[in-house]
Amino acid sequence: xxxxxxxxxxxxxxxxxxxxxxxxxxxxxxxxxxxxxxxxxxxxxxxxxxxxxxxxxxxxxxxxxxxxxxxxxxxxxxxxxxxxxxxxxxxxxxxxxxxxxxxxxxxxxxxxxxxxxxxxxxxxxxxxxxxxxxxxxxxxxxxxxxxxxxxxxxxxxxxxxxxxxxxxxxxx
Amino acid sequence: xxxxxxxxxxxxxxxxxxxxxxxxxxxxxxxxxxxxxxxxxxxxxxxxxxxxxxxxxxxxxxxxxxxxxxxxxxxxxxxxxxxxxxxxxxxxxxxxxxxxxxxxxxxxxxxxxxxxxxxxxxxxxxxxxxxxxxxxxxxxxxxxxxxxxxxxxxxxxxxxxxxxxxxxxxxxxxxxxxxxxxxxxxxxxxxxxxxxxxxxxxxxxxxxxxxxxxxxxxxxxxxxxxxxxxxxxxxxxxxxxxxxxxxxxxxxxxxxxxxxxxxxxxxxxxxxxxxxxxxxxxxxxxxxxxxxxxxxxxxxxxxxxxxxxxxxxxxxxxxxxxxxxxxxxxxxxxxxxxxxxxxxxxxxxxxxxxxxxxxxxxxxxxxxxxxxxxxxxxxxxxxxxxxxxxxxxxxxxxxxxxxxxxxxxxxxxxxxxxxxxxxxxxxxxxxxxxxxxxxxxxxxxxxxxxxxxxxxxxxxxxxxxxxxxxxxxxxxxxxxxxxxxxxxxxxxxxxxxxxxxxxxxxxxxxxxxxxxxxxxxxxxxxxxxxxxxxxxxxxxxxxxxxxxxxxxxxxx
Ligand SMILES: Cc1ncc(C[n+]2csc(CCOP(=O)(O)OP(=O)(O)O)c2C)c(N)n1
Ligand SMILES: [Mg+2]
Numbered sequence: 001x002x003x004x005x006x007x008x009x010x011x012x013x014x015x016x017x018x019x020x021x022x023x024x025x026x027x028x029x030x031x032x033x034x035x036x037x038x039x040x041x042x043x044x045x046x047x048x049x050x051x052x053x054x055x056x057x058x059x060x061x062x063x064x065x066x067x068x069x070x071x072x073x074x075x076x077x078x079x080x081x082x083x084x085x086x087x088x089x090x091x092x093x094x095x096x097x098x099x100x101x102x103x104x105x106x107x108x109x110x111x112x113x114x115x116x117x118x119x120x121x122x123x124x125x126x127x128x129x130x131x132x133x134x135x136x137x138x139x140x141x142x143x144x145x146x147x148x149x150x151x152x153x154x155x156x157x158x159x160x161x162x163x164x165x166x167x168x169x170x171x172x
Numbered sequence: 173x174x175x176x177x178x179x180x181x182x183x184x185x186x187x188x189x190x191x192x193x194x195x196x197x198x199x200x201x202x203x204x205x206x207x208x209x210x211x212x213x214x215x216x217x218x219x220x221x222x223x224x225x226x227x228x229x230x231x232x233x234x235x236x237x238x239x240x241x242x243x244x245x246x247x248x249x250x251x252x253x254x255x256x257x258x259x260x261x262x263x264x265x266x267x268x269x270x271x272x273x274x275x276x277x278x279x280x281x282x283x284x285x286x287x288x289x290x291x292x293x294x295x296x297x298x299x300x301x302x303x304x305x306x307x308x309x310x311x312x313x314x315x316x317x318x319x320x321x322x323x324x325x326x327x328x329x330x331x332x333x334x335x336x337x338x339x340x341x342x343x344x345x346x347x348x349x350x351x352x353x354x355x356x357x358x359x360x361x362x363x364x365x366x367x368x369x370x371x372x373x374x375x376x377x378x379x380x381x382x383x384x385x386x387x388x389x390x391x392x393x394x395x396x397x398x399x400x401x402x403x404x405x406x407x408x409x410x411x412x413x414x415x416x417x418x419x420x421x422x423x424x425x426x427x428x429x430x431x432x433x434x435x436x437x438x439x440x441x442x443x444x445x446x447x448x449x450x451x452x453x454x455x456x457x458x459x460x461x462x463x464x465x466x467x468x469x470x471x472x473x474x475x476x477x478x479x480x481x482x483x484x485x486x487x488x489x490x491x492x493x494x495x496x497x498x499x500x501x502x503x504x505x506x507x508x509x510x511x512x513x514x515x516x517x518x519x520x521x522x523x524x525x526x527x528x529x530x531x532x533x534x535x536x537x538x539x540x541x542x543x544x545x546x547x548x549x550x551x552x553x554x555x556x557x558x559x560x561x562x563x564x565x566x567x568x569x570x571x572x573x574x575x576x577x578x579x580x581x582x583x584x585x586x587x588x589x590x591x592x593x594x595x596x597x598x599x600x601x602x603x604x605x606x607x608x609x610x611x612x613x614x615x616x617x618x619x620x621x622x623x624x625x626x627x628x629x630x631x632x633x634x635x636x637x638x639x640x641x642x643x644x645x646x647x648x649x650x651x652x653x654x655x656x657x658x659x660x661x662x663x664x665x666x667x668x669x670x671x672x673x674x675x676x677x678x679x680x681x682x683x684x685x686x687x688x689x690x691x692x693x694x695x696x697x698x699x700x701x702x703x704x705x706x707x708x709x710x711x712x713x714x715x716x717x718x719x720x721x722x723x724x725x726x727x728x
Contacts, residue, residue, distance in 0.1 A: 030346055033295065034283055045288050076478065082471035088292045088312065091346045 023080045024167060027066040028058050028092040035089045046083050047073040052164040067167050100170040105145040106163040107138045115155030122148055133158050173334055175204045177306040183207060183234050185225060185593050187218040191238025192278055193265030196330035213614040215242050217586040219249020223258050224550060224587030227573045229594035232259035232313045239265045240278030244285060248580055251289035253320040255577025256404060257377060259313040260320035269297040269326040282324045291319030299332035311342055316349045317469045350468055353485040353493040361464045361481045362497030368437035369503045371397040374420055377404035378442015378467060384488035385569050391491050394498040396505040398512055400428045402443050403561055404576035410567035421449045422712040423558045426519025426723060431512050432457050433719040439464040442487040445476040455717025466490045521562055522724050529703035530679060532631045536563040538682045543599060545571060548591050552584035552604035554638040556631040558708045560603040582611030589615060592624045606632040606659055616669040619695040627689045628697040630662055633704045641707050646714050662699040673697035
C-alpha cells in the first residue's frame, strides 16, 4: 500500500471555465478512420497541448462529439478553434471557454473496504463488492471529482479510472 | 474508374511514376488519350511539376505515385504546395485493402505521413467511395484557400469493377467556405485607410490567387497608398508603379522596410504575415495604430499579428467592397509619399559591378531586358531566388513562381517544366543555384523528351550561397559545409542529357549566350559562373527588426 499521497498530486483539477491558457471546445466530427489522428495532429503541430479529451457518439448518426480541453501554448486562444475548423472532418465547433458550464465526470474506482464508508457519504455508489476490494462509481462536477479522487488517494487507491469531463453550456 | 473521373474533372496532364500499387491504373491509361501522362524521373519532380503547372494556369496539378517509397517521395512536393496554397491532387496507390496494416510490401501510412502537408486526404478502401471522393477532392483543392489533396487508393479498389457512377451533388458538411464579405468591416477598413496619414498596403499570394490585382491597384490609387508585396505576392502590383514599394520582408527593399516601420496603418491582403515578413515580431511595424487583415482563411487572423479590423473573405470581393468608401481622403498624402520617394532614393537596390567578376544582377537585368513582362520566371531557393525576385520588374501577375513558404531547393527545374506544359505560349526561364539544381536535375530528361522550350539560367557561385552568406554575416564568419567546388561540369551534364548548353564567365558573354539560348528551340542551359562572394542585400540580421536592415555598400 502506498503512503497517503499528497492530494494535489493525485487529483488533477482540470482547469475549467477559461482558466489560464485553457480553452474548452465541444467539437462535432464526421466519424472516419482518420478523424481522431487529424484532430490530435493539428493540436500537436500547432503547439497546443491536450489536457483532456472525451469522445462519444453524437445524436446524429455518423458523427461523434469530442469535448476538448486544450492548453493553447504560445498561440492566441482562438487559434485552437480556428485551426480545428480548417479540418474537413470537423463539422461544428462550440467554444465553451469562459461560459457557465455543466461539467460532469465519471470515476470508477476499486477501493479497500475500510475506505468505503467515507466515500459512500460523498455520494459514491457500489458497483461490485468483493472480498478484498469494492468497486464504486462517482460522478460530479470537476471540482467534486477532484476532491473525491483526493479522498480516494488518502485511503490508498487500488485502481481508478476517470472519464474526463463531458461538458454542456448551462442555459435555461 | 479513376481515369474516367479525372477526365470528368477536365484534367489534361498527369505527372506521375508507376509502381506495383498503381499498376491497375496504368494498365488502363492508354485507353484515355485525352489524359497526357508525363513520366517524371523522380516522384518529387512530379509534385513540383504539378505545382508549377497549377501556379502557371490556375488549374489543379495532378500527380500519380505508387505506394510506399513512391508516395513518400511526394512529401516534400506536397509540403511545398501546401505552404504556398497551390491546388494539387495526388493519387497514390496503396496496398490491397485486406493487406493494410500488415506491413505488406511497399506499404506505408501515407495518410499519416502527409496529413500535415495536405489540405485534406482520403484513404479509399471501397470502390463505391471513389467517384464521390475524387469529385470532392477537386472541389476542396481548388476552392477557398487552395491546397493539395491526397487520395490514397487501395490496389483492389483500382481493379474493382463498378457501375459507371457519376458523383452525386457535393455534400461536405465540414468544409466551410468563407464567401461573403462583412460589409460593415469593409466600410470600416476603407475609412481607416482613407483617414490614415501613413498607410501601407502589403499584398500576398492571396491577391494573385483571387485575381484581385486590378481591384488592388484601383484601391491603392484611390487611397493614394503605397503597396508592397511579399515574395509570393510579387506580380500583384506593378513594380514600376509610382506607389510601389516592391518586396517586403527580411530581404525586402530598403524603402519598403522604412515605410512599413513608419506606417500608421498597415493593410495586409491575402498573406500569412509569417516571420520572413515581420522579422522580429515585437519590432514589426511599431507605429501602426490600425492593422487591417484580409484573408480567406480565418485562422490567419491573429495567428501572427492581431488585426484591429479583419475581413475573412476572398481578396477580390473584400477590396471591391472597400472601394466605394474611399470616395475622399481625410488626410493629405504628399508628405508621406514624398518621404517614401526620399527613402527610395536613399536606399535603392544596388550591387557591386566593378570587381571584374560576373554579377548575378547583370545576368538578370539582361534577361529582363529581353523578356520584359512576357516570360515566366521560375526561381529555385537561395540567393538566386531573391536576386530573381528583386532584379526583375514584374509588372503583371503570374510571372514569378517560387517556393516561398517551404523554401524547397530543387523546386525550380521541375516547376518550370510544369509551367511550360501549362503555358506553352509563354517563354519560361528557370533560375537556379547549382546546389538546388542538382537536387532534381534528373528532370532534364523530361525537358528533352518533350522538347520543352525552357531556358535554364544557373547562377553558379560554387557554394550554398545563401547559407554561406548567413555564415559570413550572422554565424561568426565560419564557413562550414557550404563549398560546392566539386560539382559536375554543367555544360557536359546538359549535353549528356541531350540539351545544348553554354558556360559564361564574363560580362561580355552574357548577351551572346542569351542570343544563343533564344535562337535554340527546346531546352537550353547556361552555366553562369558568378562572383562567389556576391550577396543578397538588403538583409535584416536574424532576430532583428525590419528597420535594422543591412545594405550593399554605396557606390560599389
Ligand atoms: C531541400 C533544402 N535543403 C536545404 C535548404 C537550406 N538552404 C537554403 S538556401 C541554401 C543554399 C542554396 O544553394 P544554391 O542552390 O547553390 O543557391 P544559392 O544560394 O547559391 O543561389 C540551402 C542549403 C533548403 N532551403 N532546401
Ligand atoms: Mg550556389
